[in-house]
Amino acid sequence: MFLISELAKRVGVSRTTLLYYEKLGVIRGQRLDNGYRVYTELDAQRLTLAMQLQAGGLSLKECIACLNGKIDKGILSERLHLLDEEIVQKQKARKLLSGLLGESSNRDFHAQLNELAPQAHYEWLLQQGFTEKEAQRIRWLSKDMNTHDQYMQDFLTVFEPLTRWGPGDESDTLKAMSYISDNADSILEIGSGKGLSTCLLAEHSNAQITAIDNEPIAVTNLVELIDSKGYAEQVTPMCASMSELPFKAHSFDAILAESCVYIMGFEEALKQWQTVLKADGLIIVSDLVWLTSKPNEKYQSFWSTEYPAMTNVDTRLMQAKKLGFEVLDDFTISAKAWQNYWQPLQARVNALKASMPESQAIKDIQRELDIYQSHDGSQFGYHFFVLRRKEL
Ligand SMILES: C[S@@+](CC[C@H](N)C(=O)[O-])C[C@H]1O[C@@H](n2cnc3c(N)ncnc32)[C@H](O)[C@@H]1O
Incomplete structure (x- = not known):
């Protein structure tokens, strides 16, 4: 048995929120003779489940329906789809942040940034101290800045003796x-x-x-x-x-x-x-x-x-x-x-x-x-x- 303060601590929400959940029927407290409200392990688990479902995008009403075994497959698959989309967006955001911190491949980072906001990417490179020529190349080649000089040297080694540097007749x-x-x-x-x-x-x-x-x-x-x-x-x-x-x-x-x-x-x-x-x-x-x-x-x-x-x-x-x-x-x-x-x-x-x-x-x-x-x-x-x- 949990007192309301113990249950609040266990699931990480306030007392007021627990009382609200109780009002909606997610949990069912029992009043003891001494006036205290207590909750069971089942209440704690129903709460955890409801909160997890809410994090997945379900409304509280939909969570309760699920807890009561009334699963609406249409709603669930719609939420699942939205969740998948959200995960993709979050992964992109994560990649961007880790790229800014220098934790991920520069090449992917520049490709992503260039696709998302080409002009802003270019301006950002200039702010990082790259010359206009370098910035244009990085932007265009989405290349790895860590191997910049070597990359450019190799590039020129390939192209230098060639007469044509682009398609043409x-x-x-x-x-x-x-x-x-x-x-x-x-x-x-x-x-x-x-x-x-x-x-x-x-x-x-x-x-x-x-x-x-x-x-x-x-x-x-x-x-x-x-x-x-x-x-x-x-x-x-x-x-x-x-x-x-x-x-x-x-x-x-x-x-x-x-x-x-x-x-x-x-x-x-x-x-x-x-x-x-x-x-x-x-x-x-x-x-x-x-x-x-x-x-x-x-x-x-x-x-x-x-x-x-x-x-x-x-x-x-x-x-x-x-x-x-x-x-x-x-x-x-x-x-x-x-x-x-x-x-x-x-x-x-x-x-x-x-x-x-x-x-x-x-x-x-x-x-x-x-x-x-x-x-x-x-x-x-x-x-x-x-x-x-x-x-x-
Ligand atoms: C794909 S090649 C085309 C060369 C030539 N027009 C052709 O058709 O063979 C692109 C050329 O643009 C030059 N270039 C790249 N960035 C430039 C810039 N910011 N200003 C002037 N030339 C640039 C490169 O050095 C290269 O010679």
Whole structure:
């Protein structure tokens, strides 16, 4: 037998709460001759059970019905479903907190944060002291900060000797470039990599070309390439960031940015870049998009972490129009453009794998290569958008 104070202590609730439970019939106290109320072991157990059921989301009335053997299966399965959802949310919250404390894998942590709140994640990384370039990479690669330098070094070891750093083909680039007027006298290329398209621009226009990339190795290669091709007078290479363009407003007739708009995000990039365009200037970008309304689960799950903001062509067109652009053309790059990229990349990874067996960068690149190679071109693709800034 328990006195009310003993029972309250055992189950961890106040006396008032116990009296309330008693009023509802969860427990049944007996009054002794001396006036004290006492409770049995059964009362204690009924209370424990009722409280557990309440924690599972049942109302007190539903708990009592359960205790009295009147189980409503519909209500229980509904509560069970809600409980499962709550557990999933709580697990996500837990992962986030343990990531912030540095207790869980940084990689998962960044992938989760990036999916949940990409812009806030980026700003948080800057606050942690990462440079803009590092933050963009961490955000994009969801990589492990603890092995940051090694990861970047491995990444560059793979890519440095390759000519293409993204999918592309001369015929696709020329088609997109054909919209640039012959009278254009200044063109900006953003994320120019090693300068393949920069040379195409120089060859097919009389304009002065400025090519920017924030990777010094890319700019060094670009300088060598334009020197060797005799374009040094026409092309100005710069190591600069796409998100802090060091140019005056209305400086360029056209901007070309192949396979790099994802770094800033499509809309943000258009918003910022258009300020350096002349009236009626063009922005030509290629971006990875869904080509089907029902992507296969395998590709969806891969790109949801690698490119969370990925969407379809119609959405991108709508976004561009909303920002005041007229769409002159849009088209998906050819299968050859993909092969130009992944075939030399796969050969390079194959050559390096044995000497870098533990490299996370190599593993990640191979994962991406597997996705490209298993893909028949119907699910996703790089898509060119040729956009004209409407006169303001
Ligand atoms: C996928 S590659 C594309 C290169 C080239 N446009 C092509 O299509 O082959 C992306 C390029 O963007 C550059 N990049 C990344 N972040 C950048 C930034 N914040 N500002 C300028 N360039 C950046 C990379 O160094 C790389 O050369």
